Amino acid sequence: MQTPWEHRFAHRTEGMKSSFIRELLKVTDQPDMISFGGGFPAAEIFPIDRVRAACDKVLTEKGRKALQYTTTEGYAPLREWVARDAKKMGINISLDNILITTGSQQALDFVGRIFINRGDRVLTESPTYLGAIQAWNAYGPHYVTVDTDEDGMLTDQLEQLVATNIKFMYVLPNFQNPMGVTLSHTRRKQIVEIANRHGVPIVEDDPYGKLLFEGEPIPPLCVIDEEYHSNQDGCYSGNVIYTSTLSKILAPGLRIGWVIAPPQVNKKMVQAKQGADLQSSTFDQYVAYELVKDEWLNEHIELIKKVYKERRDAMLNAFEKYMPEGTTWTKPAGGLFLWLRLPDGCDTVKLFPMAVEEKVAYVPGEPFYPNGGPTNTMRMNVSASKPEVIDEGVRRLANIVRRCTMPAIRYPRTRE
Amino acid sequence: MQTPWEHRFAHRTEGMKSSFIRELLKVTDQPDMISFGGGFPAAEIFPIDRVRAACDKVLTEKGRKALQYTTTEGYAPLREWVARDAKKMGINISLDNILITTGSQQALDFVGRIFINRGDRVLTESPTYLGAIQAWNAYGPHYVTVDTDEDGMLTDQLEQLVATNIKFMYVLPNFQNPMGVTLSHTRRKQIVEIANRHGVPIVEDDPYGKLLFEGEPIPPLCVIDEEYHSNQDGCYSGNVIYTSTLSKILAPGLRIGWVIAPPQVNKKMVQAKQGADLQSSTFDQYVAYELVKDEWLNEHIELIKKVYKERRDAMLNAFEKYMPEGTTWTKPAGGLFLWLRLPDGCDTVKLFPMAVEEKVAYVPGEPFYPNGGPTNTMRMNVSASKPEVIDEGVRRLANIVRRCTMPAIRYPRTRE
Structure with missing residues (x-):
């Protein structure tokens, strides 16, 4: 039955759906639940005392400015920090390349807003x-997809696909x-080379890059891309739109992200932001700047890496210990997530209610x-649970998986 | 000359322009400039010590939660405060009516996103x-406009206009x-009645409502509208989408706004927010809640009203004292702005560089x-300057206005 509102909604809302993950997390917010569902950083190592000291300093020294409106582009010292950080990655950028966003999610929304016409082909x-x-569906793109293996996006078919009128390609x-x-x-290097040859922009989404547990860091695509373009007066004018965030290295609740883009793109992003919310929280930008501006941030990142690496290892060990044959998983060198592939025929959507019943998500x-x-x-998220909890959660999960690998009782027929 | 990027931008970006005001404010950010340009609240009465105490309390008692992700809908106690505040205005709402946004600007963007198809008629x-x-231009509406006088939007032509396939009407x-x-x-009452009879939603934008200097408050349109609809279990299901903010009664730098909408609309708004930025700052929501939850907020609003009323009076007095004949102005009963109409033939865009030269904006x-x-x-903004500064600024401005009323030297012929 049509409600009085449905006929009034814009066509684009048909592409907008509730986030599957966010809906699912409501189910898992129960006591005793072990959740590998969310992408939550470990709250027990949030630098709460540091944040308190930063709030104190900001309010004492710059309270009037920190609580007032600021420029849409963002708090200049924080943008300067983004530029210094980019320089460490190997790329020279200027403030004209930088917009502070409400998490990198907002940068992705703006990418959709300024690039995607209905029906445009977006490669992911x-x-x-x-x-x-979810951000882009409101703009009605057609997704052209490339399979991903242990070394990331496959490149052997990429050139053919990129030649089929792609608006931009999206890479994590x-x-x-x-x-x-x-x-x-x-x-x-292959992706950047192909993108430049065909004039197809790359959107590089890098929220986890600093959380490398082992091995050498690999340059981001924007750094590789800089070789293809002349950098004018320290301003990046290449083919990559790069976004990152403080959510995974400081605290997601502050909602501080940024986007680095060529100046013409950044200008459009700023216009999009003016219409969208004028600016991100001045106060959070001031507080975040106090926290990132000196060497302490690096120490804190080392702590996060240590903790998450232990948790990743705990999960890998638990998989080895408990998971039935035919189950495979990725072995991430950093970040917050693992990917598990169950034996053929196991359906993880259908298994989900059984898992929730066993208090694991x-x-x-x-x-x-x-x-x-x-x-x-x-x-599977590795960041939010302690090693012993991970072990217990994987044990529970393995029991569920084992059930689905026994053909006769694969799924319960009816459920109340 | 086309840049390599221009041909890639989506069609909707043609409607996106840099904010005239935000661009202009860059010019006026000079020492000695008296600016009546921005909509800045008076920073000297920001409750800095209270904010510091709130940060301290939040971080001490709930630091892990306050720095973590939260639900898209917003921090539940803050939404409950919005519901209590709405009840004081005279309307019963439930949490299903409420979404916390990044300022009310974001609520306006979401209105555009979920309602406006290209070419839709929007009445303002x-x-x-x-x-x-600026928010809506990206969605390509056609604006149908109604003149406004000292009593707000004129209603004598409204019925005819509303009958011409209007998607929604926008009222401040x-x-x-x-x-x-x-x-x-x-x-x-007329507007709400007409809107309900024709089934045209009203978007009610009320950032300043609490800043009433004199006289009795008038019920918001959403309260008047409630009579037309059955309220189910305390959930508002009427015809008005109402938005407000803490920007003008607490601090704009925290970027806390909210939207009250019927549940079907709220659900779409939540989906829009998930795609747009996942959620507003958890930390700012926690801190804001500490500040608004008790009676202190009312005291603070009384202070703001006292200060702004003095400034409004200072501006009205200065107009009387300095402005040449033929200049007229509004006499607001509250809020942050006055509207000045110069003698015919004076062009305020052309006067602007002369004003900036005289250090007034x-x-x-x-x-x-x-x-x-x-x-x-x-x-003209009344909130950001002290009475004596207002007097001096209006004096300077009146000199400029007087120049434009002298036909022979109306505008300088050439300017270097």
């Missing part, structure tokens, strides 16, 4: 970040959400495939 | 809030930005008319 990994799909190079895999240096993998995909995958 | 006051026009009932006028009770009025309008108007 498969699976890819669900939040990007480091510890990709949802799979946790890292795009190899060779493939990064995950995110079924199918929604991460923009055009649909296998139903026997799941995303 | 003329002049109206520039930020709404209290101390309207830019004119400072208040929509009369009689007209509010305002916002030219023409951009506030969605379909164009008179060029001899300007918006």
Whole structure:
């Protein structure tokens, strides 16, 4: 039955759906639940005392400014920090390249807003970040997908696909959400080269890059891309739109992200932001700047890496210990997620209620495939649970998985 | 010459322009400048010590939660406060009616996102809030405008216009930005009645309503509208989408706004927010809740009203004292703005560089008319300058105005 409102909604709302993950997390918010579902950082290592000291300093020294409106582009010292941080990654940028956003999610929304006409072809990994799909669906793109393996997005078919009128390609190079895999240096170079040759922009989403547990960091695509373009007066004018965030290295509740883009794109982003919310929280930007501006942040990142690495290892060990044969998983070198593939025939959406009953939760993998995909995958978060909890949670989960591998009783027939 | 990026931008970006006001404010950010341009609250009465105490309390008692992700809908206690506040205005709402947004600007963007198809007819006051026009232009509406006088939006032609396939009408009932006028009770009732009869939703934008200097408050349109609808279990299911903010009664830098909408609309708003930025700052929501939850907020609002009333009076007095004959202005009963109309033939855009030279700034009025309008108007902010500064600023401005009323030397011929 049509409500009085439905006929009034704009066509684009048909593409807008409630976030599967966010709805699912409501179910899992119960005592005794072990949740590998969310992408929550470990709250027990949030630098609460540091944040308190930063709030104090900001309010004492600059209270009037920190509580007032500021420029849409963002608090200048924080943008300068973004530029210094980019320089450490290997790229020279100027303030004209930088916009502070409300998390990198907002940067993705703006990418959709300024680039996607209904029906435009957008190239993504498969699976890819669900939040990007959700942001862009309102703009009505057609997704062209490329499979992803342990070395990230496959490049062997890329050139053919890129030649088919692609508006932009979307890449998560480091510890990709949802799979946790890292795009190899060779493939990064191939992707950047192909993108430049065909004049197709790259949107590089890098929220986890600093959380590398082992091995050497690989340059981001924007750094590789800089070789293809003349940098004018320290201003990046290349082919990559890069976004990152403080959510995973400081605190997601502050909602501080940023986007680095060529000046013409940044100008459009700023216009989009003016219309969208005028600016991100002045106060959070001031507080965040106090926290990131000196060496302490690096120490804190080392702590996060240490804790998450232990948890990743705990999960890998628990998989080895408990998971039935035929189950495979990725072995991320960093970040917050692992990707589990169950034996053929196991459906992780159908298993989900059984898991919740056993007080363990995950995110079924199918929604991460923009055009649909296998139903026997799941995303597992490693950051939010302690090692012993991870062990117990994986044990419970393995019992569920084992049930689905026994054909006769694969799924309960009826459920009340 | 086309840049390599321009041909890639989506069609909707053609409607996106840099905010005239935000660009203008960059010019006026000079020492000795007296600016009546921005809509800045008075920073010298920001409750800095209270904010510091709130940060301290939040971090001490709930630090882990306050720095973590929270639900898209917003921090539940803050939403409960919105419900209590609405009840004081005279309307029963439930949490299913409420979404916390990044300022009320974001609520306006979401209105555009979920309602406006390209070419849809949107009815607005003329002049109206520039930020709404800017947010909606990306969605390509056609504006149908209604003139505004000292009693707000005119209603005598409204019925005819509303019958012409209007998607929604947009009303700022209290101390309207830019004119400072208040929509009369009689007209509010007429507008709500017409809107319900024709099934046209009302978007009610009320950032200043609590800043009433004198006289009795008039019920918001959503309260009047409730009579037309059955309220189910305390959930509002009427025809009005109401938005407000803490920006003008607490601090704009925290970027806390909210929207009250029927549940079907709220659900779409939540989906829009998930795609747009997942959620507003958890930390700012926790801190804001500590500040608004008890009676202190009312005391603080009394202080703001006292200060702004003095400033409004100072400006009205200065107009009387300095402005040449033929200049008229509104006499707002609250809020942050006055509207000045210069003698015919004075062009406030052309006068602007002369004013800046004399170290005084305002916002030219023409951009506030969605379909164009008179060029001899300007918006004057009363909240950001002390009475003696207002007097001096108006004196300078009156000298400029006087120049433009002398025909022979109306504008300088050439300017270097």
